[in-house]
Amino acid sequence: MKRFTGVLFAIALFLFSQSATAQEQDFAVKGFHLDLRIQVMKMDALKAFAKKLSEQGINTLVMEWEGTYPFESQPLIPNKYAYTKEEIKSFINYCSSIGIDVIPLQQSFGHVEYILRNDQYKDLREDQKDYSQVCPLQVEGNKKLFTALFTELAATHPSKYIHIGGDETYLLGHCDKCKAMAAKEGTSKLYIDHIKMLCDIVISLGKIPVMWADIALKHPEALQLLPKQTILVDWNYGWDMNNFGDHQKLIDAGFEVWGAPAIRSHPDNYFLTQWEKHFKNISDFIPVCRQLGYKGIIMTSWSTSGQYSTVWESSDDITDLYAIRHVYPITGFNMLLHAYTKSLQTQKALDIPEFIKTYSKEQYGFNDQQSLSFWKAITTCPYEVSQGEVMAPQDITVSQLADSQALAVKTLYALQPQKNKEEFEHYRLMADIRMLYLSYQKIEAEVNDSTFSNSKIPTVLVQLKKLLSDAKLIDQRFINLNKNTLYADELKEENDLRDSKINLLYQRLAKERM
Numbered sequence: 001m002k003r004f005t006g007v008l009f010a011i012a013l014f015l016f017s018q019s020a021t022a023q024e025q026d027f028a029v030k031g032f033h034l035d036l037r038i039q040v041m042k043m044d045a046l047k048a049f050a051k052k053l054s055e056q057g058i059n060t061l062v063m064e065w066e067g068t069y070p071f072e073s074q075p076l077i078p079n080k081y082a083y084t085k086e087e088i089k090s091f092i093n094y095c096s097s098i099g100i101d102v103i104p105l106q107q108s109f110g111h112v113e114y115i116l117r118n119d120q121y122k123d124l125r126e127d128q129k130d131y132s133q134v135c136p137l138q139v140e141g142n143k144k145l146f147t148a149l150f151t152e153l154a155a156t157h158p159s160k161y162i163h164i165g166g167d168e169t170y171l172l173g174h175c176d177k178c179k180a181m182a183a184k185e186g187t188s189k190l191y192i193d194h195i196k197m198l199c200d201i202v203i204s205l206g207k208i209p210v211m212w213a214d215i216a217l218k219h220p221e222a223l224q225l226l227p228k229q230t231i232l233v234d235w236n237y238g239w240d241m242n243n244f245g246d247h248q249k250l251i252d253a254g255f256e257v258w259g260a261p262a263i264r265s266h267p268d269n270y271f272l273t274q275w276e277k278h279f280k281n282i283s284d285f286i287p288v289c290r291q292l293g294y295k296g297i298i299m300t301s302w303s304t305s306g307q308y309s310t311v312w313e314s315s316d317d318i319t320d321l322y323a324i325r326h327v328y329p330i331t332g333f334n335m336l337l338h339a340y341t342k343s344l345q346t347q348k349a350l351d352i353p354e355f356i357k358t359y360s361k362e363q364y365g366f367n368d369q370q371s372l373s374f375w376k377a378i379t380t381c382p383y384e385v386s387q388g389e390v391m392a393p394q395d396i397t398v399s400q401l402a403d404s405q406a407l408a409v410k411t412l413y414a415l416q417p418q419k420n421k422e423e424f425e426h427y428r429l430m431a432d433i434r435m436l437y438l439s440y441q442k443i444e445a446e447v448n449d450s451t452f453s454n455s456k457i458p459t460v461l462v463q464l465k466k467l468l469s470d471a472k473l474i475d476q477r478f479i480n481l482n483k484n485t486l487y488a489d490e491l492k493e494e495n496d497l498r499d500s501k502i503n504l505l506y507q508r509l510a511k512e513r514m
Contacts, residue, residue: 027289029258029296030344031060032337033105036068037114038323038490039303039330040081045485047094049330054098056341061095062163062298064105067114073148076118081487088156096158103210104153107165108146108198109134109191113308113321121145126171126178128316132307133171136194137178147201154205161231162205164198167212168306188219192226199227213257217245223253233298234289235260238281241288251292258296259289263336264327265302267384270498271437273328273430276379278336283350286343299340303327326497328433331485332426335359365418377411378427380404385438388445398445402438409435422481429477433498436470440502443467447505457509464506471499 032053034041041049050061067079070088083091092102115121116131124141126133134142150162172190173182182190195216199209213232216223232255234247241247250257261281268274289297305325313319338359343350353375360371381404384391390401409431417424443463446452475495482491 025290025293027295027297027344029060029298030058030341031062031103031258031296031298032058032340033062033064033260033298033300034330035064035066035301035303037064037066037304037306038326039486039494040068040490041330041485042487043083043087043091046091050091050095050100051098052337053341054095054100056338057344058341059099060101060103060296060298062103062105064107066107069104069153071149071152073152074115074145076120077115077149079114081490085156092157101159101161102157103159103161103163104157105163105165106146106149106153108142108149109136109164109166109194110169110171111165111167111306115145117318117321126174129310130171131310131318131321133169133174134194135175135178136172136190137175137181139193139197142194143197143201146198150201150205150207154207160206160208161210162202162207163210163233164195164202165212166195166198166216167214167235169215172215188222191215191219192222196225196227199230203227203229210258212260213250214244217247217250220245220249220253223249223255226255228255231256231258231296233258233260234294235262235300236281236285237262237265238277238284257292257294258298259285259292259294260298260300261285261340262300262302263333263340264330265300266305266325268302268327269325270328270494271434272382272384273332273378274382275336276382279339279350279352279355282336282339282343283352286340287347287349290347297344299337301330301333303329322497326494328426328430329482329485331482332430334423335363363417363420364415364424366415370415373411374415374427377408377415377431380408385441388441388448398438398441402435402442405431405435405438425477425481429474429481432474432477436467436474440464440467440505444501444505447509461506461510464502464509467502468499468506471502475499 034049053061067077068082069078070082070085071077072085095102110133112134113131116125116134122128124134124138124145125131126135136142153162169191173179173187178190195211199211202209208229208231209227210231210233213234216226216232232250234250234257236243236259261278263278286297304323304327307324308321309324310321311319339350339355342355356375357368357371360366360374364374366374381392381396381401383396383401385398385401388398390396390398409428412428412431443460446456447460478495479491486494
């Protein structure tokens with residue numbers, strides 16, 4: 001993971017030497033981003049979550065509705081979990097009553113698989129195999145589609161803002177027409193012409209366009225072509241400030257800027273939550289945003305990567321799309337949410353050890369030693385496993401990683417919270433899910449070793465059968481802890497996906513014994 005390096009340190013050092021007035025800078029927008037691409041929350045749970053945000057000082061909710069918004073003009077876009085218009089209006093009215101402005105986020109360049117998967121929109125695709133992005137040269141079709149979507153969103157959202165997305169447009173200049181255009185006038189023109197068109201639609205509806213800043217930073221020469229009321233959101237999940245481009249050019253461009261850290265992001269998945277990374281992101285980035293004079297902060301919370309795996313019906317037609325990299329539901333991240341809102345209440349950087357100690361005491365009744373044990377347990381060896389190798393700065397085997405996780409699990413079960421026991425159960429469940437995963441990874445490493453032979457299959461099948469039995473218990477706990485937040489079908493889908501590799505390997509090795 002890229003860390004805050006010399007560039008960020010130099011900026012922070014300079015800014016903290018500025019006047020007391022600058023140091024007292026507060027954020028007008030104190031927001032939270034909720035991603036409903038998967039893990040769609042029940043409406044009662046959504047309202048309860050908004051209430052919790054409001055009670056902790058949040059005044060803005062950025063809703064990435066995706067397929068849950070009931071577009072009437074485009075009936076193929078809503079999915080099976082789509083809310084009704086009445087539910088949407090009720091939710092927004094409720095949020096307004098508790099002091100929260102609801103900003104709709106409508107992806108309108110990249111990350112639009114859920115739209116382009118339908119044949120009705122095939123002419124808008126940048127690529128006929130990768131449905132993630134619209135072709136910016138399909139001007140009339142894009143304008144018609146996004147005018148319709150923005151118009152519906154504007155009708156139900158009183159907020160003065162509409163977030164148009166605009167991030168991670170990796171296919172820029174991909175199709176033949178765009179490739180020719182990029183060669184002639186530059187890739188930045190492909191990007192900015194489409195973004196400006198989207199901003200103009202939003203402005204024509206009496207709203208202010210908001211957009212992610214990553215691609216704009218890559219094409220700073222195009223920034224001056226954007227409408228001046230456009231708001232840029234500088235998202236940074238723990239990397240150098242110049243990761244996307246020369247950050248000073250963003251500051252000098254004169255736009256209103258909001259910052260965006262994350263409490264769920266890559267490489268988090270069901271089997272790994274990098275708690276320490278997210279705490280550092282809060283502690284490091286928010287003070288810098290304050291010192292830079294950013295007008296808002298939006299904490300992002302990604303339930304998935306935003307990329308999809310395609311199931312093909314034929315060489316040209318798809319059957320379905322599956323979201324890549326599912327993350328544990330938002331129900332398990334109350335501590336990080338509280339750390340974020342706590343950081344907004346002070347001009348100082350979040351003191352992570354002190355926060356953990358105080359939170360553990362207030363929420364769970366732990367003493368200082370128990371708090372430290374808890375922190376060590378959830379942050380132990382936070383490394384990915386990729387194709388059988390542990391992605392760590394030092395040499396660690398999967399078996400060693402599993403041993404460390406076993407100790408973490410033991411610690412979490414030894415700790416006995418005096419209150420908020422259900423919240424604490426999420427940590428135990430996440431730890432058990434990771435332990436199950438690493439146990440499977442040890443088996444996978446064994447069967448992929450060159451010395452593996454048929455004679456070893458019976459022993460492996462016994463081990464896999466034990467894991468499947470453990471998985472059933474974990475699945476039921478997952479349902480019990482999340483049934484009030486997610487729909488039953490979602491819970492089943494999440495469990496099935498999480499257990500799929502164990503099932504598949506068992507079926508493959510047991511084929512001659514069934």
